[in-house]
Amino acid sequence: MPTLPASPAAMLAVLFAVMSAFLFVMMGLDKRRARRAARRISEKALFVFALLGGAVGGTAGMFLFRHKTKHLSFRLGFPLLAAAQLALLARLWMKS
Secondary structure, three states: OOOOOOOHHHHHHHHHHHHHHHHHHHHHHHHHHHHOOOOOOOHHHHHHHHHHHHHHHHHHHHHHOOOOOOOHHHHHHHHHHHHHHHHHHHHHHHHO
């Protein structure tokens, strides 16, 4: 049975990776739904997952799927959140 990461930095890295993968998939799914005029994922939900650690995946999904790129709040918000999350992770990693 796998063990949990020991340091706070490692646990945060795992959280960010999982949330980023999840938000990346959400961005692709929402783009697909937009093209099909189906029920969409709310912008609020996308931002909540970005705030919870998925900003890197959200930023990657935004540019890869070309989704929400016309929205200034996404175009600036996701990369700024991603930079802040990566800086926090780097700071914790350097301390451990």
